[in-house]
Amino acid sequence: MSPDAATHQALLEALSPVRLPVGMATLSWPEIVALLSLGLTLGVLAGLAVLPLTRRRAGCGRARLSDLRALPVPERLLAIARRLGRLPDALRPAAYGAAPPPSDRRIEAIARRARLWRR
Numbered sequence: 001m002s003p004d005a006a007t008h009q010a011l012l013e014a015l016s017p018v019r020l021p022v023g024m025a026t027l028s029w030p031e032i033v034a035l036l037s038l039g040l041t042l043g044v045l046a047g048l049a050v051l052p053l054t055r056r057r058a059g060c061g062r063a064r065l066s067d068l069r070a071l072p073v074p075e076r077l078l079a080i081a082r083r084l085g086r087l088p089d090a091l092r093p094a095a096y097g098a099a100p101p102p103s104d105r106r107i108e109a110i111a112r113r114a115r116l117w118r119r
Helices: 003-013 029-054 065-070 072-085 090-095 104-113
Strands: none
Touching: 065 072, 065 104, 072 090, 072 104, 090 104
């Protein structure tokens, strides 16, 4: 070993271990709350940034229930099922031909109960 390396090694061994002040070694409640709120804020911002990319796109726009009256009953039931995501139980027999189709008013009343249609 060279003399410089020995003195350098001796200096390093003579140093005391690095210690942080007590205030910096632990997190206080205000710091924890600040970090939590910062994380939640960043999460909300990331969610809002991703929302337009993940939003469902409506195929028929803002169709009103009354706009479907011109369609034949089977197509109208299909359009209602697409809009609601499922066909209401009261309309299932008519959709599968197990029962005669209900009147226009009855179809609209059943669909309105799903609360997704605007009057």
